[in-house]
């Protein structure tokens with residue numbers, strides 16, 4: 001089992017270049033199979049989730065090659081199946097995006113029930129199914145496989161999401177893009193990766209308007225062609241490294257970012273006492289004084305991102321007072337707390353909420369990553385702690401952070417990957 005060994009207590013100084021957005025590319029790769037032609041996708045983070053997804057496409061007969069560092073080519077001209085039910089699909093959550101893609105391409109789909117990071121609660125897909133049914137699909141689950149058929153064809157429809165859902169917005173957008181007529185998604189997710197997917201599909205010849213707002217209009221087209229597209233920078237990766245600088249102290253600049261996508265994260269870090277300057281494509285965070293307590297409420301974009309709340313929790317364990325983190329997206333995404341408590345953090349967890357009483361210092365400890373962002377929070381706390389920490393189950397972290405060890409060592413972190 002691989003593990004990270006971190007010797008903390010040193011401030012961080014230097015620059016980190018941010019990779020492409022994982023949550024954009026895991027939606028764009030399945031979208032690429034809708035093209036009659038080759039899609040060349042650039043600025044792709046080759047994290048394990050992306051490599052898994054490329055392997056899933058290859059299992060289906062799609063050419064999905066890494067043709068240069070960070071560059072992937074997808075050619076689905078030999079794709080003749082609407083079934084994605086292999087063991088790989090069961091492991092990987094975003095494979096359910098193939099439901100929407102297959103419905104668009106073939107009018108039918110059979111995909112294994114999704115896996116993915118388990119924060120402790122369920123991860124339902126009722127809103128995805130609601131959208132598919134609105135477009136004319138009959139959807140049911142049989143032997144752990146989600147099956148969707150359109151015996152009477154597909155027709156554009158008005159879909160109102162009962163709750164904001166990134167995955168639901170992606171999946172129904174994919175299902176609608178080759179469905180005749182106008183589809184309107186209301187109460188749609190507004191995340192940057194939704195906009196990136198819509199832009200990619202429009203580069204392929206789709207007609208999608210309003211992405212980034214809560215009403216997205218999709219005029220079905222008869223076919224899509226290949227294109228070349230570059231993935232947006234990963235605002236969660238950028239926020240994670242800025243949070244590391246806020247916790248450990250020092251001054252770190254993240255480059256190749258879109259500051260606008262980081263607005264809520266930067267506001268929270270400033271409230272926690274960090275000094276922030278930004279340019280067109282970079283953000284610099286410095287922290288020399290005390291970390292200040294602040295309250296955070298994770299909510300759909302443009303609110304504070306739930307994918308950043310574990311990382312901010314790690315920072316706030318060292319604040320000069322009490323902070324409250326509320327997560328309105330996932331009500332049990334606080335499993336990292338018990339691991340940070342091993343370092344001396346004081347965190348009281350209730351449903352949807354963690355109350356953090358700041359301490360003057362953390363001590364290195366043994367921890368085990370329990371999901372992607374929880375693992376990132378443990379790395380951040382270990383960098384700020386005195387002494388040595390060991391973090392196991394780091395395959396979670398490798399799902400979403402490309403070259404994290406190299407990037408952190410670049411700014412002076414004493415962190416190494418040890419293979420047992």
Ligand code: EPZ
Pocket residue numbers: 023026094117122123124125126127128129163164165166167168306307329330331372373400
């Ligand atoms: C995406 O997950 C992200 N994953 C998650 O990031 C992120 O935490 C989440 O969006 C919220 O931003 C990817 O993009 C691959 P949702 P997703 O559908 O799509 C409920 C990371 O760390 N819901 O927006 O699964 C659901 O239970 C990962 O990179 C329904 O009730 O999230 C949750 O409470 C972790 N019914 C809320 O909506 C549905 O049909 C938001 O879920 C769908 C969702």
